[in-house]
Amino acid sequence: MSDLIAPIVSMGAIGAVLALILVIADRKLRVKEDQRVEKILEILPGSNCGACGAPGCRQFAEQLVSGEQGPAGCMAGGPEVAKKIGSILGVEVKVGLPQKARVLCLGGNLESQPRAQYEGIRDCQAVTLQSGGDKSCVYGCLGYGNCARACPFDAIEMTDNGLPLVDDFLCTGCEICVAACPRQLMAMKTEETKILVGCSSLEKGKAVKQVCARGCIACKLCVKVCPQDAIVMDGNLPVIDDKKCDDCGICVEKCPTDSLVENLINQLRRTSEKKKAV
């Protein structure tokens, strides 16, 4: 029986003293924090993507409370989060349509043959620095997946054809991939954009045709067939006026190289087996 007393007393004493110290410390050292920071933190996506400019979600919440940033600052959260933050802070929030990442190139490995064999660092930025990269089109997607690696939400996957595929259900429109692409081929589009121009080459038709099967050859057929006169040529690429476009799809049908595509928001879901399992 006496063997029991020593351990119980000693451990009890240690525990009690430590508990007392912690209780006192909690009372004395508590930092007064704005309640709203915690509330906002619960709403924020919590991926610490940094698109807002703050290092993480907590710092963003602190900046919101102190008024350094507006509720729309969270790119990843989009309009819904902005509205909720607005209601906590008591601010009216005007919201736009949710934006999704789109790839402005359709020339994968099948459509645009490589002009050299690249053996270096598997990184788009590094590839472009090697005399313009291994892709025969110097405007096209290099396919080394900087956007996919940069995406904090794992929404971008590289297809076997060497092009990024965006899953709209995961994409939050945070614009991280836009900054990650050394060729500026990622862009944010909303539902208002009905037709996408899937080529970014500024070259003339002949030069494009030599390097890519799906590049825009500047034939101006889309400009001619558009019943709404919504398409004009800017240099060697068509520009579609979203306000005039009524999504009739005639230009997509008529385009000889299939470089115009319908912008299907929220209809693209990736099919990779690996991602399905997760």
Added chain:
Amino acid sequence: MKLILIFLSASLVNNFVFTYFLGICPFVGMSKRVETAISMGMATTFVMTLTGGITWLIETYILNYFGVPYLRYVAFIIVIASLVQFVEMYIRKTSPNLYKTLGIFLPLITTNCAVLGLALFAILRDYNFIESLAYGFGAGVGFTIAITIMAGIREELRFSDVPKAMQGPAITLMVAGLLALAFMGFSGFLTI
């Protein structure tokens, strides 16, 4: 002189990560970027030094006094956990900037087995109070060296063409293994 030997022994020759394989969890988990790795190393060094001292006090003045040395594990865990809690609160109150760099890592260190290992080793080797502190500091510096080297390699690894089957955790563990091999080169330099 003995203090310097203890320090060198704990940080290089008997590096906690590479020779004892303690603290592997934060070593792998926090070594993605050099910046965070250094912060984590600093926080760990801080906690380890304090632990080295305070566990010696507990061992000498409480456990030995009551004659219950078999309660070491339980007592040390309680003490380390509450110590970390206390330090976290204190830093948060007194220095918000230090809290920003160290604070988020402190709760992670509570369950770092290298910290408990350090306390137990110090007792095992019959160190006195100052020696325990030096041992704790050395172990912390050793951990910082290990995690920073690892983070530096992993930052470069991002740009290398790793075979698909070895990407991710596999190559990380292989790199850790090779690093451990390199540190084996120190073995036998110092004997304490």
